[in-house]
Amino acid sequence: MAGFFKKIFSFGKKEVVEEQIDETAPLPPIKWDQLDALKPAAEQVVPEFLKREEPQPAAKVALAPAEQEVALSPEPAPVEEPVPEPAPTIPSEPEPLPVPVPEEEPAPAPAIPEPPAPEEIPLPPAAPEPKPEPLPQEVPAPTPEEPEIAPRPERQPEPAPIEVPAPPVEIPVEQPAPAEVPLPPSPSVQPTLEAGAAPHPAAATFSPYRDGAEEEVPAPAPEPEAPAAEIAPPIRQPAPVEPQPVIAEIAPEPQAVPQPAPQASAEPKPVPGKVTVSKKVEQKAEPAKAPEPAPRRSWFQRMRDGLARSSRELTGNIAGVFTKRKLDEDTLQDLEDVLIRADLGVETALRVTDSLASSRYGKDVSDSEVRAVMAAEVEKVLTPVARPLELDLSHKPHVILVVGVNGTGKTTTIGKLAAKLTDGGLSVMLAAGDTFRAAAIEQLKIWGERTKSPVIASKLGADAAGLAYDAFEKAREAGSDVLIIDTAGRLQNKTELMAELEKIVRVLGKLDPEAPHTVLQTVDATTGQNALNQVEIFRNIAGVNGLVMTKLDGTARGGILVAIAAKHKLPVYFIGVGEQVDDLEPFSASEFARAIAGMA
Numbered sequence: 139m140a141g142f143f144k145k146i147f148s149f150g151k152k153e154v155v156e157e158q159i160d161e162t163a164p165l166p167p168i169k170w171d172q173l174d175a176l177k178p179a180a181e182q183v184v185p186e187f188l189k190r191e192e193p194q195p196a197a198k199v200a201l202a203p204a205e206q207e208v209a210l211s212p213e214p215a216p217v218e219e220p221v222p223e224p225a226p227t228i229p230s231e232p233e234p235l236p237v238p239v240p241e242e243e244p245a246p247a248p249a250i251p252e253p254p255a256p257e258e259i260p261l262p263p264a265a266p267e268p269k270p271e272p273l274p275q276e277v278p279a280p281t282p283e284e285p286e287i288a289p290r291p292e293r294q295p296e297p298a299p300i301e302v303p304a305p306p307v308e309i310p311v312e313q314p315a316p317a318e319v320p321l322p323p324s325p326s327v328q329p330t331l332e333a334g335a336a337p338h339p340a341a342a343t344f345s346p347y348r349d350g351a352e353e354e355v356p357a358p359a360p361e362p363e364a365p366a367a368e369i370a371p372p373i374r375q376p377a378p379v380e381p382q383p384v385i386a387e388i389a390p391e392p393q394a395v396p397q398p399a400p401q402a403s404a405e406p407k408p409v410p411g412k413v414t415v416s417k418k419v420e421q422k423a424e425p426a427k428a429p430e431p432a433p434r435r436s437w438f439q440r441m442r443d444g445l446a447r448s449s450r451e452l453t454g455n456i457a458g459v460f461t462k463r464k465l466d467e468d469t470l471q472d473l474e475d476v477l478i479r480a481d482l483g484v485e486t487a488l489r490v491t492d493s494l495a496s497s498r499y500g501k502d503v504s505d506s507e508v509r510a511v512m513a514a515e516v517e518k519v520l521t522p523v524a525r526p527l528e529l530d531l532s533h534k535p536h537v538i539l540v541v542g543v544n545g546t547g548k549t550t551t552i553g554k555l556a557a558k559l560t561d562g563g564l565s566v567m568l569a570a571g572d573t574f575r576a577a578a579i580e581q582l583k584i585w586g587e588r589t590k591s592p593v594i595a596s597k598l599g600a601d602a603a604g605l606a607y608d609a610f611e612k613a614r615e616a617g618s619d620v621l622i623i624d625t626a627g628r629l630q631n632k633t634e635l636m637a638e639l640e641k642i643v644r645v646l647g648k649l650d651p652e653a654p655h656t657v658l659q660t661v662d663a664t665t666g667q668n669a670l671n672q673v674e675i676f677r678n679i680a681g682v683n684g685l686v687m688t689k690l691d692g693t694a695r696g697g698i699l700v701a702i703a704a705k706h707k708l709p710v711y712f713i714g715v716g717e718q719v720d721d722l723e724p725f726s727a728s729e730f731a732r733a734i735a736g737m738a
């Protein structure tokens with residue numbers, strides 16, 4: 139606007155100045171003619187205009203500053219001074235152009251005080267150059283401004299993204315922005331005027347909100363052109379559609395809505411989440427399948443894995459003895475030591491070394507050959523004891539008394555065995571003869587529930603022999619096939635406890651001279667050599683006639699079973715390879731021998 143007015147103003151000046159030119163004759167010192175003469179092109183472009191100006195040097199001086207200011211942004215200060223004047227014109231803008239023209243006329247008055255500027259004119263020697271150009275430069279001038287304005291349309295879309303929060307509603311708001319786009323390209327005064335006329339009011343309302351950011355940006359461009367600053371408002375004018383600001387206000391609400399919407403979208407994911415739901419279901423199913431690990435490893439695999447520690451230690455030591463060495467007295471002695479340290483026992487160790495010496499003495503022997511010989515000899519020792527448990531059901535019930543040291547696995551083994559028997563169709567009754575531990579009684583009851591076997595129990599501390607007697611009678615009355623009696627764990631050197639155990643056996647014999655028909659001792663494979671003594675004592679006191687080697691899983695001392703078998707020659711009915719109900723397996727001499735020897 140200001141520029142436009144200035145032009146108008148300038149033209150007005152020209153007319154006035156033309157009249158005053160004569161008075162300002164003294165100014166002619168400016169050598170425009172010479173300059174113009176040097177630039178014929180300029181003359182061709184605006185010959186008439188220049189010709190008129192030539193005789194009117196003073197007028198050019200007055201105009202020069204204005205035009206120069208327009209074209210030359212470097213001297214914005216003088217321009218801005220007149221700008222404030224056009225600013226008041228802004229209110230006049232609503233009024234058509236004619237009004238501002240007279241108002242601008244006073245502007246020339248300030249131009250008068252500018253005479254100092256004309257003094258600067260001598261400096262303008264550079265200015266004169268633009269003067270010849272002014273007209274042509276006025277054309278290029280907008281071009282430099284255009285690039286500045288060009289960014290505006292781009293920046294305007296930028297604010298648009300800011301508005302994005304209220305996307306749907308704001309869309310119309312953005313539309314006015316495009317209207318602004320055409321405006322900026324109109325650095326030329328005319329377009330600004332067109333756009334400016336209508337929108338001004340709206341711009342005022344709208345400015346407080348968005349103009350801040352946008353206008354400030356474009357502001358730099360207008361600064362060179364005082365009018366540009368004024369132009370900014372017209373840019374807002376397109377926005378004046380400001381009734382939409384209301385929409386903007388509404389926008390925030392929708393924004394709030396859309397925000398939850400995305401959240402809702404996250405929630406609705408559950409909808410597609412039906413898939414996730416299914417996943418959750420699958421996950422739940424998986425744990426349910428977890429128990430399915432029922433497809434457990436075979437008992438032999440578990441036993442072999444359980445004996446792995448024993449095997450690794452043993453085979454490793456054997457390999458250490460027979461690495462590139464011939465079989466001689468020293469190697470045989472070393473091998474014997476290794477086997478004894480593996481709890482196989484002196485007897486078994488000697489059997490192995492004697493076997494090797496008889497066939498391989500003086501020859502190179504590999505550790506695998508030694509292990510093969512060892513497996514064979516161990517199997518020979520175990521085979522006689524690896525016998526299945528036989529129940530004489532002519533006895534009703536067949537009484538099984540389970541004894542052993544504390545914690546060797548009596549109660550657990552009873553549960554496992556009851557499961558096998560009931561699974562085989564036998565009726566089983568359980569007697570909680572461990573009256574010293576409440577937990578033992580409860581533990582047996584649990585096993586009874588699991589195996590659907592009735593449990594005979596008494597109060598804590600009751601006489602174990604009396605309980606056994608009562609249980610035997612009840613089993614008879616019930617017609618049970620098997621009565622399994624649990625007993626309190628006790629160390630073999632505890633005379634009183636061992637006497638109590640002896641009493642139980644004696645009481646049972648009163649009901650059936652052959653009872654208990656089976657006396658099982660649980661032997662903890664992790665016990666080591668002490669197990670030999672345990673079996674010795676319990677065998678003498680309770681008449682143990684069968685063994686269950688427990689906890690063979692995970693022990694490095696599985697060799698003790700061989701030593702016990704070799705010494706006591708008691709049947710080994712089962713081996714325990716875990717805590718689960720099916721972790722009680724019949725004992726196999728060959729498999730055990732191969733497993734402990736590290737044979738495939």
Ligand SMILES: Nc1nc2c(ncn2[C@@H]2O[C@H](COP(=O)(O)OP(=O)(O)OP(=O)(O)O)[C@@H](O)[C@H]2O)c(=O)[nH]1
Pocket residue numbers: 542543544545546547548549550551572575578625626627628660688689690691713714715716717721
């Ligand atoms: N790893 C493993 N643990 C076993 C085995 N047999 C029993 N156990 C565990 O050994 C612990 C003792 O088992 P119990 O059956 O209570 O032993 P107990 O001889 O009845 O014990 P007392 O009543 O105190 O004499 C329990 O934690 C059992 O789960 C087995 O073969 N392998």
